[in-house]
Structures are given as structure tokens and as C-alpha cells.
Amino acid sequence: MVERQSPLEPVLQVGSHGNFEHGVDIILSETQPGSILQLAAWPGEEKKLISVIRTVTGLALPDGAGGGSTDGARSVFGFAPGKFTVVDEAEGLVSAFAGAVTPAIGTVTDLSHGRTAIRIAGPKAEWVLAKFFAIDFALPAFPVGAGRSTVHHDVFAQIQRTGADQFDVYVFRSFARSFWKALCHASEEVGYEVQ
């Protein structure tokens, strides 16, 4: 099988960068999931869709806007009313959902190529992300598993907290290189490592 090409290829330089002499406070990586799907329910069908998501992925979504869950290999979070992003390390998740999400429940849209997943982790992850987004990243306000839709200048971004000090940011593929460079730039002052 042909390997997918990352838009970050020429700019993803593994190693320590910025002000890292005293250690790094940020770790940046591209997670390259095999599947990134958007699931959307018709009004009133949200709970059925959540049930389908649980059946297919094993992930139980909490109630409420922006709720989400992750088990490391698979992640899901609500990013808009009745709309969810589902991510899997493996390819082929779209076919698993294609039959399960009936036309009466909603739609499935494959965005596996269209979004780039960037992981920012480390004790200064909240600090660096606060430079980009007007979002409260504190753990009580943004718990592990939860997701947010937001924008940095012209770049639409979905963010899921996948650990106490870890966030996965999904951006449009075409913007990914610019966003990555900006993220590296913003991480310089605290020292960062690219993995």
C-alpha cells in the first residue's frame, strides 16, 4: 500500500529546538491517525448516534457540548451540536460506520486525508496553546477527553485534550504546515522537542 504523505514532511525536524538548554517543556509530534471521521446526527437523533459510536469504537461519550473520550488508540469528541469527530489509529473506520449510521440517524464524512493531527504535550502545553486560542485550557474547564472547535487567525482547529498535559489539534491539511511552523515558533521560549 502506498504511504500517505504528510504535509509536515519538510518542516518536521526531529530533535530539540528553541530554548532547550535547561530541558524542554513541550513535545510536538504528528500522530498520523489512519482514520478521521466526522459524524453528524439529524436533530433529535444525537443519542442514537452516540450509541452507534459506543458500539463501533467502545468509547462512551459524556453528555453535553464538547464532551469526549479517548482510549489512546481511538478518540471521539463533540465539536458542534450533534456533530462528532472520531479518530482511529487504524485506517478503514469509515466502512465500520457506513452501515451503522443509517440515513435516518445522520451522515458520515471521511476526512482522513483532509485533516492533520498535531499533538502538543508537556507542562507548557496550555501556555503555548493560549498564545493561539481564546479558550480556557485549564483542566477543570477543559477536562481530558473533551473537544473544542476554534480558530487561529484563518486556521480552523479542533482540539481534544488527550491527557492532563496533552492536546491533539486537528487542522485542515492545507494549513497544517503553516500552523506547525507557528506552533514551533511559539514553543521556542520554553524549549521544545519534535518527535
Added chain:
Amino acid sequence: MSPRRSDTGGRIDRLRTIRFTFDGASYTGHAGDTLASALLANGVSLFGRSFKYHRPRGVLTAGVEEPNALVTVLRGEVREPNIAATMIEIYDGLTAVSQNRFPSLSWDVGAVNQLGGKVLSAGFYYKTFMGPVFGPLKGTRFWMFCEHFIRRAAGLGRAGTAPDTARYERMNAFCDVLVVGSGPAGLIAAKAATDQGARVILAELEPHFGGSANWSGEVIDDMPAADWAARTAGQLEGHDNVRLLPRTTVWGYYDGNTLAALERVTDHKENPGKGEPRHRYWAIRAKTVVLATGSFERPLVFPGNDRPGVMLAHAAERYANEYGVLPGDRIALFTNNDSAYRAALALKKAGAAIVAIVDVRPELSNEMRKLAGEAEAEILAGHAVVATEGGKALSGLKVQRFDMASGALSGDARSIHADCLLMSGGWSPTIHLASQAGARAEWNEALQAFLPPKPTQKWIGAGAFNGHFKTLEAILDGRNAGLSAVGATGTPMAYPSIESLPGDPRPAPVFEIKAKGKSFVDFQHDVTAEDVRLAHREGFISVEHLKRYTTLGMATDQGKNSNIPGLAIMAEALGKPIPEVGTTRFRPPYSAVSIGSLAAERFDDIKPERLTPMHDWHVANGATMYAAGLWYRPMIYGLSGETIEQAYVREAKATRESAGIVDVSTLGKIAVQGPDAAEFLDRVYTNMFSTLAVGKARYGLMLREDGLAFDDGTTWRLGEQDFLMTTTTANAGKVMQHLEYFLDVIWPELKVHVTSVTDEWAGAAIGGPKARAILAACLTGTAVDNATLPFMGIVRGKIAGVPVMICRLSFSGEMAFEVYCGAGYGTHVWEALVEAGKPFGLVTYGLEALGTMRIEKGHVTGAEIDGRTTARDLHLDWMLSKKKPFIGSAMMDREGLIAPDRLELVGLIALDNRPLNGGAHVVEVLDEANPHDSIGHITACCYSPALGKHIALALIKGGKARHGSRAFVSDPLRNRFGPIEIVSNHFYDSDGSRMHG
């Protein structure tokens, strides 16, 4: 030892010597010094020249309100003017220069302006620029001539021209409680809220937390107030739920409890850390704000009150207690309140001689008399300072008997020898942020000050901000504010023990001493008491007009020193009490803000780059990239020595003769899914989509609601309920918004989801007579013959092992196919197509050739769908369905939109065989000297390799009726005039035989 540095005292680090320069002279100071304190310690008293009169000025204050000692800081080639010396922390290598002087600070030719005092009074510009007549230069023209000289003579510092290489960043922050100011009130408020578990931000504009505790000389809980402040700040530092922001000025209070702050991160550092921004702009969203911003001491207005050596009393106290610096050896004080007595005692203890305390009040309390006695100062009660003496430094002052009730002076003037005069005109709470946040401030007669307005947003005041000037009051205020901010109720607490000097905070209502000479109200703008009265005489009776006419309290000063004295003088002139005159509304920013911090960092200069999956291939293979909105697209793939025109002509010609391939990944792509998707598209497009078969595509046109053309593109039916809509590159976002608006607001009952999938797909359009053969050579899993893949048909197959979706459609006019694959495979498929095309002479082509071929075909793009044209104007009326309504159908037949004289799409051919220009006008009668009567304009132009002519598309009145007629292109801006022929917009293959094959 510096001449004015005391042997002991102060909170500076005397073991660390810092070297810096001012106006080229080298000085030393200590870590913890400001530029002002270090220069004062070195005996420097002259800091700058005033705005208008170029009067010598010293340092008036010790903080952010400094109006006089404004300097320019140089860092390499970068110069930053108008920085208060009182706010600059010195570092090794600091280079500062004075400003608004020539040739030097001590000998300034601009000082001649002092002779023109009457001419340069309030309203100088308004009056003068009406302008006299000087020979041929009349009125404003004359003054435009003078502008250069006036600009040089007036003003403050000069901005630099070198690019600022420093970094500036924006930070977003959220908290339960933002505490602004870290004096005793702010510190305790922050502690109270923090102890309750709230998320707290404490912002302090100075480098150290503590505010007045750092220099008051008081004792709190049996320790020096400064130590108490440091201990309390240290306690806060140990909490996870508090963020301490020193060197951070909260400068704006906006709706929704959003506040703007500027953190000066590296201004005090010789060498900033790697990646460290110079300034951070903090956008803070706080549930509640505690305003503990303290108060400003007011100057008194009297002749010569701006002479170097005249200073606010608390500032001198601060220099002595915080920096170990004496501003003079023989110090006199002039006051209308008790607070100056504490300053006198502090300076006496620091080693100065207090020669006199001049107090406008005839009767003084025993406590004040006792303090004066301890300071060994002569008391001159019921007196006022009527003049100061000296040149660029104070040498003495004159006092006279003063009747506080009438303001009258009497008796002979007495001279007092002094090298420093401290003044205190009472205290004004720093209510700027509260004023920005809402209601009008209220006058307090006892304190002779405006107190904060009633909150209109969620803020709570504390301490001197509330007019509670005593430290115990401030601490109690702070605790209550901190608890209230988090909705907690206070439990009884032991009062802190405070040791402080006695003093009544109520000043005498005296603001000005009327005597001969210039008495300054606003030092930064050279506004005198007489200017205020002049404004009144000239009819400016509103305080808002007064401000604008005189410039009182404008710019970075924002009335910190001048507001109350100015109002008081205006009130007296009007014969009204101060509260009736009112005060101006303070505006953000509270103090100067770097433009860099507001812009913060936008990566890649201004905007993010949007790259197609094949971007790197294009660059590696010689493409000249072109910014199309945020996208970067190949313009040409130029060969060595080729011009742009030669390159695109070659590319277009080769495509028409064999085949060409172009990256079309930038086209907007929207997944339209759901049971009502077909119905939705019928409403959105002017033509029918519900009849489109699965596996087919159709060209569609959208109108705006007002009936004008909006966008066009093909939409592919991939399944019964699954469409892939393509839009123009430029309009992708707008179309998406358009669709979402109609689904969310107008037709929420439709079960349709729209999703941007532009980035999901890489797209390559391959066209030309050999295109089909090339595809056949590399495609597996499907045939591409006419039967399998007819025009507007869709097939799926694989290229080089990658699944692809192919639609046969054409923008170039040739037989062409759009090949889509997952974006991650884009380069792989592209390379396979290019490789397969080599035996067939396939070329890669860019936007220029694409544009050329579409012009030859007469296809429209955004240049023609320009927001002013209708479907009929563009000859797309065949797409307007009569069987169904659609967006825009109700409005498209309005009289103005079907008028016969509308501009219509036509083609033009240059008859002089010279290039045409986009935007050039078309006229029937050529008049190069006086171009007139345009009948339309050119929208797009090129050299057509197919026709061998320079051609263009144009929007022309009459349109089709003019086909075959002649006219002229008239382009005076580019001096291009010449004959043209008006023809059909379909220059090439008008029957479409090449495309349909």
C-alpha cells in the same frame, strides 16, 4: 559614591553595579534602579524638553504617570521614543537619549518658543491653520509649507525607521478573579480569593509587588511594609491557582469583563532569552475584577511649577525609601494636605535638609506641626509658592501669604533657597479602568476627588481606588473585595497592626496659585492655567471640548496629573462647582501600548500559507508560485530564459496540441449529504440537480438572494444522498457560509449536512487531445472511453495503486478529466500521471495558461462574476430553470437587472496587436487627452496562442449587439490606447467539439 545616593536605605542591590548611557554620557546605577532614580543619583536634574515651549524639564514623579522625563531607548538600530524614565529598569548597556531638543538637551534652539508664549497658546493649530496669505501661498497651502518645520519644533520623541526585530506575543487568559494592582489592598484581595481556591491573576505594572508598601516606610504586622508585601507575594507564588504578572499594565477594560494588559517581558534585560517575546499582550477574561489601582498625587498649579527640581512629594519619598536617592540637598515642600509631611520626614531621615514646608492652610494640626518639627522644617502656614527660580535646575522659590478662601496673595514675597521643591495637591483615585468600564465618576467634596462610578460590570474596588487612603482601610477593603469576588463571606479576622504616621487625607480645596508666570496644568502637553481660561473665554465651556481644544489630559498622559486641576480651573472660570462641570471619560489605553503587542505575531508575515498536496513537487520542478488568496498555486513552470508570457503560451499551446496537467486541488469542495441533499441543491442552484443521475456531474450556477450571480462550479452525484459540490477557489468559504446560513436559518427542516472536504481531495485536471490516452496508460479498474466515461461522467479506478475518482469535464475547452484522490496520495498520483504523460508530450501548466485557455473558451470566473453581473449578463440565462424557484429567482427579473443597457460579456481582439490590460476601459470615441464615455471594461486578457492575437474578455454595454463592431481601449493610467474589435466571448471551439470529443 554618586552625589545624591544615600549611604544606606532603599531596596536596590548595592552590590550590583549597572552601566548605562544617557545622551552619550556614561553613568552607573544599581540593580533595581529605574533610569530616573539612577540619573537622579548621579546628580542629573535635566531630563527633557517640553512639548511646545521646549522648557527644560526634570522628573516630576516616580511612576507610570511621569509627564516630563520621557526619553528614547535605543536597542541597536531600533529606537523607541516617549518612554517614561521612571518606568525603565536599567540594565548593562542601556542606551537612552533625551528628545525634542536640538542640538543638545542643555542648549536647545527650540527654547526660543518660550518667547512666543501668547502665539502658542491653546488652539494654536485651529487658529493658525486658517492661514494668512504669503505671496502665492494662501491659507492652508502656506501652512502645509510650514508643516515640516512645525513638526520638527513640536512634539515628543522621533519614531525609528529600522524594522523592529523583537517578538511580540498575544496570550489569552481566563480567571475567576483578576486583581489589578498589588499594593496592600491588591495583595490581600488576591490572597483572600486565592485562599478560597479561586483562579486568580494578579497584575502589577511595577517590577515588584507591594505598591506603596515598598516605600511608605510603614510597619505592617511588626515588619517593614516592604517585607510584608514581599512575604505576601511569596505566599501567593506558592499556589497553583494564582498567576503573578509583574511588569504588567492592565490598560483596557472592555465589555464582558475582558481586559487588556501589556506585560513588559524583556525590556529590563540586556539579553532576552531565546524565543522570549519583548512584550505580551494579555487578553484576560475575568469573572470578577478587583480594582486596586491606588491613587495619584496631584501637582499644584503655580508659576514655575515645571522647573527641574520641582517634584511630587511622594515621588521624592519613594526615591529616598525605595532607591536610596535624594532629589536635593535643601528641600522645600508646598502642600494643601497632610501627606507631604510624611515625605518631609522620610527625606530628612535620608539625609536632606528640609528648609520649609509651605502649606496653604492657615491652621495646621498639632500632629503635622510635630512632624514638621521632627523634620526640622520651618512651617509657613497660610502661604503659597508664587514663583520658582533657577535655570535648568531649581535654585530657590518665592512664597507669599495666601488666603485660601479668596485665593488672594498678600505681603511681600520671601525668597527661600532650595534645590528641590516638593508639591502635593491631594490625591486622586486611579479610576481609569472603572471609567472605561462604564458609568460617570462621582465627586467627593471631602477628598476633593472623583471617586469610582457604580460598577456596570463585575468589578469591585479596593483601597485608595475607593478613596480609602489609609493602609488599614486598604487591607480591610482588599480582603472584603477578594472574598466578595468569589462569593465568599468573610469570617472575623484579627486586624493587622499598622504603624504609620498620622495624617488627614482631606486636602484643602486649593488647586492653583494665581501669580505672574506660566503655571502648568498638563506638563506633557504644555497646557497652562491661562490656556484653560482662554479656552473658556473662547466659548469652550464643555469639559469634553476643553480637553480637545487645549489637549489637556490627552495622549499617553490621559489626565493622570492634570485632570482634577484642569477641571477645577475650568469650574472656577465657569463659576460652577466641579461636580457640575463633570469629568471626561477615561479611554483606553491607560498608558502607552506597543503597536507590536497589539499586532502580536501573525506567522508567515501576515497570513498563513495554504498549500496543495503537490506544492513541494511544483516548487521542486521549477514552478513560479503565485499567491491566490491564502493558497499558493503554480503560475508557470518556466524554462530557463523564458518570460512569463513565453512560458504560459508554450504551456497552453502544448496542452491544446497534446496534453497538459494542472493542479486543481484548491477548488472548493463541499460534501452535501442527506435525504434532502438533492432538494437543497435544487434550491441553491439555478438549474436542476435532483434529476442528476448517480455517477454524473453537472455544471451549476448560484445566485445571491438579490438575483446577482454568486458562484459556479460542477457538482458530482456520488450517491443517492451524497453530492460533492465544487466551487471556485476564491469563493469556497463564502459558498460554505451561504449554504450553512440557508440550512441553519431558512430551511432548518431540510435534512442536509454540508462539510468542507476541500482538503480531503487532491485534484489534477488533465486535458488535451492526448489526455484520454494518458489516463488509459496509467489507470486500472475502469475504462475511459466515451461509453464508459462520457462528458460529465464519473468513474472510479486506481492509479499507481491509489484509488481515484475521475470526472470528465473541462475548463480548458479540451477533452479533459479531473482526477481526485486522497490528499495524502496527491503527489504520488500526480507523479504517476506526469510519468504516464511523458511519451505523449504532456506538460504541466500553471494559472497563467489555465487563464489563457479559459479566456479563449470564454468561460467566466470571479473577474466576471464580480458581484455586479447577472446570469444574463454572462450569457448563462440558459441555466435559469423555469420549473422551480431557487435562491435569487424572485429578484433576478427586477427592472434594473434586465435593462437593455447593462454590461454584457463579450470578447475583444486587439487590432494593433499589442497587449491589453485588465481594468482598461472601452470607448467608442478615442480621446486620449480627455477620456470619457466608457461603454465597459476589460475583465481578463492574454495573448492567445490558439488565435495568435492579444485578446480579452470584457463587460460592455449592449454586449452581443456589438459583436463585429469596433471600438477603442482607453487606459490612461497605463497610457494604452488603441483599436479593438468586439466579438463573441467564445473565441475558440465555440461548438465544443474538442471538449466533447
